[in-house]
Amino acid sequence: MQAELTIVIPAKNEATMLPRLLGSLSRQDYAEMRQTRVLVADAGSTDGTVELALSFRDRLNVEVIAGGLPSLGRNAGARLATTKYVLFLDADVELPEPTLLRRALWTMRRRELHLVTTNIACREGGFFDDALYAGNNLMQYAGSFLKPFATGMFMLFDREVFWELGGFNERALFAEDYLLSKGVATNKFRIVRGKVLTTNRRFQKLGHGRMVFMFFQTMLHSWDDEYFLRDRGYWGEAEV
Numbered sequence: 630m631q632a633e634l635t636i637v638i639p640a641k642n643e644a645t646m647l648p649r650l651l652g653s654l655s656r657q658d659y660a661e662m663r664q665t666r667v668l669v670a671d672a673g674s675t676d677g678t679v680e681l682a683l684s685f686r687d688r689l690n691v692e693v694i695a696g697g698l699p700s701l702g703r704n705a706g707a708r709l710a711t712t713k714y715v716l717f718l719d720a721d722v723e724l725p726e727p728t729l730l731r732r733a734l735w736t737m738r739r740r741e742l743h744l745v746t747t748n749i750a751c752r753e754g755g756f757f758d759d760a761l762y763a764g765n766n767l768m769q770y771a772g773s774f775l776k777p778f779a780t781g782m783f784m785l786f787d788r789e790v791f792w793e794l795g796g797f798n799e800r801a802l803f804a805e806d807y808l809l810s811k812g813v814a815t816n817k818f819r820i821v822r823g824k825v826l827t828t829n830r831r832f833q834k835l836g837h838g839r840m841v842f843m844f845f846q847t848m849l850h851s852w853d854d855e856y857f858l859r860d861r862g863y864w865g866e867a868e869v
Contacts, residue, residue, distance in 0.1 A: 634665050635710035639702030640720040641672035644681050653723040655688040659731040668706040670696030699781060700797035700805045710788055717784040722825040729823045733785050736821050743790040743817035746779035748824040769820055777818040781806040783825050
């Protein structure tokens with residue numbers, strides 16, 4: 630059977646979080662998981678991320694490629710993909726439900742979709758962390774009727790449509806995932822039941838108020854792509 634999926638994970642100094650993600654991928658009940666290429670696009674890690682990624686080769690078909698900021702790393706992986714679908718995951722997430730990948734792919738095939746995402750939950754956060762991710766999930770749901778909104782934590786794309794949309798904008802300095810997802814037709818976008826787990830480190834670095842402000846600015850400038858090409862201090866402050 631010809632492979633249908635490639636997974637791309639941009640990473641930099643993710644030695645703590647990446648094993649959780651790769652471990653959760655190895656536990657997925659998707660029948661072709663063992664043969665699926667998992668491309669870790671490394672942006673010059675110095676903490677053993679590369680070695681830890683390759684240590685999963687007994688459970689996953691892992692390869693490490695040269696990456697950069699998330700847009701660069703994701704596009705680099707997508708260029709190597711020859712499969713119908715490409716799944717983009719952030720390195721600090723994990724898939725707690727072993728059925729998620731199989732169900733997401735089934736939904737893509739059955740409805741002939743261009744983009745599928747899922748909900749987000751915080752692994753070890755407090756009330757405000759949970760509230761902000763709940764707000765994100767609400768906006769994703771609203772976007773399913775108005776203008777698709779998905780984050781790079783989980784974006785399952787039809788590869789041909791991904792490139793027709795231009796891939797991730799490598800000049801974008803934040804919200805590159807939103808810039809791409811909003812180009813998808815609403816009738817070709819779905820949110821599958823379930824969730825990925827992530828950390829609250831973005832909130833710890835930037836603060837809840839700053840993150841809320843940036844989120845609303847993103848919504849207000851939805852039709853102004855140039856806004857996302859100007860430095861808002863996100864990567865310099867959020868990088869860990």
